[in-house]
Amino acid sequence: MAGALVKERGAAADPALRASRARQRRDRWMTHGILLLGVIIFALPIWITLVGSTHDVNTIGRGEVPLWFGGHAVENYVAAWSRGGEAVRNTRAVPAGIMLWNSLVMATLIATGKIIISLLSAYAVVFFSFPGRMAFFWMIFITLMLPVEVRIIPTFQVMVDLHLTDTMAGLVIPVVASATATLLFRQFFLTIPDEYAEAAKIDGAGPLRFFWDVVLPLSRTNIAALFVILFIYGWNQYLWPLLIITDTGLETIVVGLSKMIGRGDAQNEWNAIMATAILALLPPVAVVVLMQRWFVKGLTETEK
Template sequence: MSNEHTAGPHSVGRRLIDLVPHIVLIVGVLIFAFPIYVTLIGSTWDAATIGRGSLPMTPGGEAWTNYSQAWSESHGERASYTPVRLMLMNSLIMALSIAVGKIAISILSAYAVAFFRFPLRMVFFWMIFITLMLPVEVRIIPTYKVVADLGMIDSYAGLAIPLIASATATLLFRQFFLTIPDELVEAAKIDGAGPLRFFFDILLPLSKTNIAALFVILFIYGWNQYLWPLLVTNSADMETIVIGITKMIGTGEAANDWNLIMATTVMAMLPPVAVVVFMQRWFIKGLVDSEK
């Protein structure tokens, strides 16, 4: 009996301690999710209700009107905007180009550094690595000058190409390639596999989880770009969704169609969320699984 009495408070205290991380996690999720919920609810009400500052916490009846108007029309009740379908297409092309381009260039450069022996090999690798200390903002003026001289302002090439190089992805692929056993490389040589066959038939299948994880990260990176698209796009036809939302908000509270802004924001969240949900299993496996 004494053992049961002594173990009881101990076990209750342990359960309470185990609950603390879950409580903190739930509170964090609620804090993060509440603005999204308000945006979702606001997208179903009219601009007058939102403008009065008395937005209910239950869905309204204007959802279809708001979303269809934001999707296809270029004007609201108080201002003119770029249609969401056009901005989403621009953002999608930019994000996909950046993600695919970064992965393609990084995996090839990492393959060269990890498996080939050539003069100044490590010098080139460290030159790539040093660019980690040079974000877009630091080199944005010379980059803009080059893009302007090449006539790539207001183009998909101008949006994506300057952001394609990635030292981080190159480093990650190189570190993974260094874990490939030498015996596998030798076996491929004995079987007559040349460099290209070894790369496509062996390395790429082994790297698929790394590629999936990087694709998710790089797609979201490209989707959320703000400063660079702001500089290289002048026409409304080339606006990305992030730039479009910023321009819709503007500076004057009274001139904003908040219902359309919130509908646009909800639609802007859907593609990156879809990518994360669709590739969640590969993403988690690529980050935590040692058996690629």
């Protein structure tokens, strides 16, 4: 009788179990479907650009939107790398190779400079006691409300007075400070136990030794995560390089892409423009892919 009762209960629970599993499968398929739709929406323009960069200029000039690769990939990429788009009237084309190098140097210096300055400023605020410490921190924090676009005129005047226009220093210095990175490092430094600093003092380690041997190694994952974000921020800079640089030898890839598109009746070399756009994607994608593990770890790790 007990066996029959268990069998009856199992038969009654079985439809509910099957319904639950079916609902889980349906939810899983719906989730994957939404994710796939998002990937298609974001990836389709990149795919069209990639495919368009392998066709000749006449195909794209006729308004055709090819969805598969053509046979002109090598010549288009070689042309974009070595000479850029030459069809823009009254503008001397800049090779994509030069623009990519300028953007790479600029983005690397901006990311590295932001991290160094933010590390030192956050370290001073957390581990040193001096009058007005929190006032200085809040002064740094308030600068979040003053992006480059708001202070661009006085910043430009300062660069002119210092003769830093048309220089890499003029590109990097005005955007090298980061209140966001300072805030993030400060919040992390507050989680470091006070016993570490006390032990370092007992061992005779000074502030710089403590920073180099203890604080910096603990901050590696945070530094890696911030480097990815700040590198992409520097790579995507448009307004400031457009204003401060008139020398084509220092032109960045983002500004150069906009200048490759002609105005009015100018004939655009869309194949070269699309090839340059694909080349412009490669360095930030490479940084994200190569540092993905550190990036995710730096954003999700809670126990240090």
